[in-house]
Amino acid sequence: MPAPPISQHALTVIASVRAGAEDDLVKLLDASNVAVLSRLAQVTTLHFARFVVFDDAVGKPCLAFESNYDGDIAGHFAELQRCIGSDLDAFFGHCEEYSPGSFGAFATAHAIVPRAYYIAHGGLSVPQILHDGRVRAAIQGWLDAADAAGTLRAMSPRAIALALKAHLAECKLEVGVVDRGLPRGPWSKTALYAMMPGVLLVGAAMAVIARLVYEPADEREDAEAPPQLVSDQDPAEDALEDAEDLQPLNGLTHVVPLKPGTFRRAVATFALWFVEQAARKVCYEGALGGIATIHFARWSLLADGTLVFFSNYDGSWESYLGDFIDKAHTFLTLIWTNTKWFPKTSFLVFEGASSETPFKRWTRTFQRRNQIWYSAYADLTVTNVLDSAKIRELAGGPMADDEEALRWLSLL
Amino acid sequence: MAVAPVSARAGGGGAGGGVDASDVQGVVFYAYTEHPYARYLFLNLAKDDPRTFLWLREIAHSRQGARRAHEAADHLVRSKAQEHVQIAFTAAGLGAFGLGPQDLAEFPSEFVDGMNDPQRARVLGDSPAEWTFGRPDQDEIHALLMLFARTEEHLAELVARHKTAAMAAGGRVVHEDEGHVSADHHEHFGFRDGIAQPHIDHGPRRRRSGEPVIPPGELLLGYTNAYGEATISPTARGFDLGANGTFVVYRKMRQHVAAFWGAVYDRARPRTGESLDDAAVRLAASFVGRWPGGAPLVLHPDHDAASAANENVFGFAKEDPHGSRCPFGAHIRRTNPRDMLAPSPKESLVETGRHRIFRRGRTYGPALALPRSAWRVDDGADRGLLFIALGASIRRQFEFVQQTWVTSLKFARLYDEPDALLGRSTDADRRFTLQGEPVRRCLVALPDFVTVLGGAYLFMPGMRALAWLATQR
Numbered sequence: 001m002p003a004p005p006i007s008q009h010a011l012t013v014i015a016s017v018r019a020g021a022e023d024d025l026v027k028l029l030d031a032s033n034v035a036v037l038s039r040l041a042q043v044t045t046l047h048f049a050r051f052v053v054f055d056d057a058v059g060k061p062c063l064a065f066e067s068n069y070d071g072d073i074a075g076h077f078a079e080l081q082r083c084i085g086s087d088l089d090a091f092f093g094h095c096e097e098y099s100p101g102s103f104g105a106f107a108t109a110h111a112i113v114p115r116a117y118y119i120a121h122g123g124l125s126v127p128q129i130l131h132d133g134r135v136r137a138a139i140q141g142w143l144d145a146a147d148a149a150g151t152l153r154a155m156s157p158r159a160i161a162l163a164l165k166a167h168l169a170e171c172k173l174e175v176g177v178v179d180r181g182l183p184r185g186p187w188s189k190t191a192l193y194a195m196m197p198g199v200l201l202v203g204a205a206m207a208v209i210a211r212l213v214y215e216p217a218d219e220r221e222d223a224e225a226p227p228q229l230v231s232d233q234d235p236a237e238d239a240l241e242d243a244e245d246l247q248p249l250n251g252l253t254h255v256v257p258l259k260p261g262t263f264r265r266a267v268a269t270f271a272l273w274f275v276e277q278a279a280r281k282v283c284y285e286g287a288l289g290g291i292a293t294i295h296f297a298r299w300s301l302l303a304d305g306t307l308v309f310f311s312n313y314d315g316s317w318e319s320y321l322g323d324f325i326d327k328a329h330t331f332l333t334l335i336w337t338n339t340k341w342f343p344k345t346s347f348l349v350f351e352g353a354s355s356e357t358p359f360k361r362w363t364r365t366f367q368r369r370n371q372i373w374y375s376a377y378a379d380l381t382v383t384n385v386l387d388s389a390k391i392r393e394l395a396g397g398p399m400a401d402d403e404e405a406l407r408w409l410s411l412l
Numbered sequence: 413m414a415v416a417p418v419s420a421r422a423g424g425g426g427a428g429g430g431v432d433a434s435d436v437q438g439v440v441f442y443a444y445t446e447h448p449y450a451r452y453l454f455l456n457l458a459k460d461d462p463r464t465f466l467w468l469r470e471i472a473h474s475r476q477g478a479r480r481a482h483e484a485a486d487h488l489v490r491s492k493a494q495e496h497v498q499i500a501f502t503a504a505g506l507g508a509f510g511l512g513p514q515d516l517a518e519f520p521s522e523f524v525d526g527m528n529d530p531q532r533a534r535v536l537g538d539s540p541a542e543w544t545f546g547r548p549d550q551d552e553i554h555a556l557l558m559l560f561a562r563t564e565e566h567l568a569e570l571v572a573r574h575k576t577a578a579m580a581a582g583g584r585v586v587h588e589d590e591g592h593v594s595a596d597h598h599e600h601f602g603f604r605d606g607i608a609q610p611h612i613d614h615g616p617r618r619r620r621s622g623e624p625v626i627p628p629g630e631l632l633l634g635y636t637n638a639y640g641e642a643t644i645s646p647t648a649r650g651f652d653l654g655a656n657g658t659f660v661v662y663r664k665m666r667q668h669v670a671a672f673w674g675a676v677y678d679r680a681r682p683r684t685g686e687s688l689d690d691a692a693v694r695l696a697a698s699f700v701g702r703w704p705g706g707a708p709l710v711l712h713p714d715h716d717a718a719s720a721a722n723e724n725v726f727g728f729a730k731e732d733p734h735g736s737r738c739p740f741g742a743h744i745r746r747t748n749p750r751d752m753l754a755p756s757p758k759e760s761l762v763e764t765g766r767h768r769i770f771r772r773g774r775t776y777g778p779a780l781a782l783p784r785s786a787w788r789v790d791d792g793a794d795r796g797l798l799f800i801a802l803g804a805s806i807r808r809q810f811e812f813v814q815q816t817w818v819t820s821l822k823f824a825r826l827y828d829e830p831d832a833l834l835g836r837s838t839d840a841d842r843r844f845t846l847q848g849e850p851v852r853r854c855l856v857a858l859p860d861f862v863t864v865l866g867g868a869y870l871f872m873p874g875m876r877a878l879a880w881l882a883t884q885r
Contacts, residue, residue, distance in 0.1 A: 136827075140854070143851060143852070143854070144854055144856060147853055147854070152850075152851065155850070156850065157849070157850035157851070160850055160851055231517065231521075232520060232521040232522075233517065233524060237521070238521075238531070241531050242531065245534060245535065245815075248820075248821065248822055287754070287755060290754070290755040290756075290759065292754045292755065314822065315816055315820065315822065316535070316812075316815050316816055318807065318808065318812050318815070318816070319812065319815075319816040322763065322766070322767075322808075322812070325639070326759065326762060326763045326766070327755070327759060354639070355639070355641060356637075356639040356641060357639075357641060357644060381822045383822070383825050384822070384825075384827055387825060402850075405850070406849060406850065409849075409850055409851040409852075410734060410847075410849075412851060412852055
């Protein structure tokens with residue numbers, strides 16, 4: 001395994017689709033789905049990717065490409081060009097100002113830096129994740145065979161561990177610690193906590209202003225013109241459900257316009273800035289706001305006031321939204337209360353995303369169907385990825401005694 | 413299609429307000445165990461036929477007696493009644509009373525689509541094309557009549573009466589099941605079942621010790637639910653059709669007793685001095701998470717305990733963090749994870765409280781006599797469970813439990829195994845991991861222990877809604 005830590009990055013390219021070309025593009029993307037997925041599997045540095053067409057805040061159709069990749073952007077462009085170069089030309093050929101073969105330059109010009117970006121398993125490259133999966137599979141295979149042969153019963157934990165280590169060495173599977181380049185020691189957490197008094201002060205001021213001015217205005221507006229949230233019997237929702245749960249992982253795309261005015265934009269910017277700080281400084285190992293099922297997630301704010309959310313998560317939509325409501329409603333409300341038709345909110349953080357039915361209806365209303373969604377490991381949850389990494393890491397230990405061996409064996 | 417924003421329904425949703433039990437069909441609160449003889453009739457009704465409306469009017473009228481018994485909230489009155497009749501409808505069944513898609517627009521889509529819909533089948537891990545009833549290509553199920561009696565003779569008479577009435581109204585029985593209340597409430601694998609039931613706050617039934625209290629809106633439409641919101645109660649033609657109603661999930665699950673005990677005996681490993689029979693029971697208990705008598709493994713890891721037959725006050729987080737007593741894939745963890753979910757026991761209890769189901773099922777088919785070792789031989793009899801779950805949201809309760817906990821290969825940090833009892837061997841290698849020291853043991857190549865034979869999603873209206881439905885012509 002390579003020595004310097006690998007870091008993952010987000011690429012978000014959002015480009016305007018030429019007038020009248022939207023239907024063609026959607027058809028092409030849907031028709032290319034299977035072929036593009038198999039070609040993307042050849043990109044060795046790509047965790048997740050998607051192509052999705054949606055209307056921005058002013059109703060203009062856009063094509064978005066999202067990727068989560070290892071290493072530097074130049075290498076990523078080269079890999080994409082090599083594996084799906086002609087697809088990129090065909091897709092972005094429906095966009096304004098695109099000329100074939102220029103994806104790198106075009107993407108650079110149309111790249112949007114996320115306001116908040118979360119990585120659950122930082123420093124674990126795609127090859128590393130797949131390698132860790134092979135290590136675990138080799139261990140499981142050996143244990144199953146040894147168990148069937150009845151040889152395990154007479155062995156001490158240490159003897160089992162050493163035999164397993166020997167088997168891994170025989171399989172030429174490298175084990176041990178890999179430097180993931182994660183924040184070390186308490187400093188990054190302390191840095192976040194040091195910000196908290198200021199964050200709370202600014203947040204409280206915003207909350208009071210919102211409660212006095214903006215939230216009552218929203219409630220009046222909602223009373224006059226009720227939000228047009230889609231029913232679960234809506235055909236659009238049927239199409240979303242049809243594309244979900246085809247494998248253990250799913251990709252959510254959510255596109256909603258901010259409410260007008262600088263106050264809402266300021267609150268959203270502030271909320272996203274804080275989530276970004278938390279993601280970088282505290283929530284870098286497996287869970288964001290108590291939710292342990294998100295691999296990568298990002299919020300991007302477009303110049304016209306469109307707030308775009310991409311996430312790659314484990315399990316069903318119902319369980320994901322349940323987690324939002326049960327565990328992360330406070331910060332999700334702080335972010336999304338600034339957008340159109342969001343459920344009634346108090347002081348920017350209360351009610352909102354904790355109101356189950358309205359929040360789910362609102363989420364579905366602004367959810368968009370991914371035409372193409374790719375995962376390099378659609379059968380591995382965040383927990384699986386991190387547990388396998390831990391198994392590979394501890395496998396590097398000397399197994400000096402039963403205690404150490406048991407610590408490792410208990411993970412299997 | 414757009415719907416108005418969700419709003420609390422007047423009357424029913426008041427926090428702390430009592431449940432209008434006199435408007436609720438009895439099986440919602442009671443299992444009717446004093447009426448051990450039960451028949452479930454699935455009817456196809458004559459659509460928009462005056463006889464159908466008349467038939468329902470008769471049923472609604474005859475239910476008034478039960479309703480009075482209910483108002484007394486008196487255990488004796490209820491149990492002395494000779495019979496109980498309960499009724500529920502599929503979406504197509506509501507259509508037989510003239511309610512079109514417009515009228516059903518406020519009903520949840522999973523109910524409107526039905527259990528045999530391809531999307532629902534994917535969520536549930538079902539293969540409806542292989543069912544014996546409720547298949548998409550069969551005559552639609554419109555209504556489910558649940559008939560309960562104190563004696564076998566009375567049930568026969570009750571069933572005959574209702575079949576005659578249904579046929580006179582142009583209806584047909586498309587499927588029927590006979591349900592039993594088994595001795596000590598054991599299901600056919602031999603385990604005491606139905607122990608962990610939630611209790612509805614403000615309901616008429618007395619709370620049993622250890623039952624977690626759940627707000628009434630988790631069971632009945634129009635009341636405050638576990639999110640502090642009023643559960644949506646669908647209106648039709650301006651009438652509050654949902655009020656005091658609930659949804660019913662009916663699933664007939666054949667249990668392959670010989671496959672189960674055969675697999676268990678094949679894989680049982682007696683400890684020193686332990687008989688093969690005892691080792692088999694110990695292994696079987698780890699599939700379930702409870703001993704045959706009901707005692708939970710997390711509290712009684714070594715042997716069954718009669719004193720704990722109804723034990724429902726325990727968690728997993730502190731008692732068994734590594735799954736060495738009760739494996740992570742065991743049935744009782746998956747159907748009710750209690751305090752074991754991330755990120756903390758406290759948050760886990762809140763989460764599980766939002767996905768509870770209310771079970772009113774019974775067994776079907778001939779019971780087996782001990783010893784269990786004889787159960788390895790297939791006697792060819794069809795036996796299993798008539799799984800009946802009630803709840804205010806099929807999607808958030810039954811489907812969620814089935815999809816996220818029971819059939820998920822990823823439950824509780826696992827990689828690739830479904831529920832130990834209900835998992836299907838669609839993949840060549842169905843596994844079940846027994847966590848333990850020095851290292852886990854994986855049971856591999858497990859056969860199916862259970863096969864779903866059919867089912868339906870139904871709506872069980874309140875009494876007033878029943879009367880209203882009968883007069884929509």
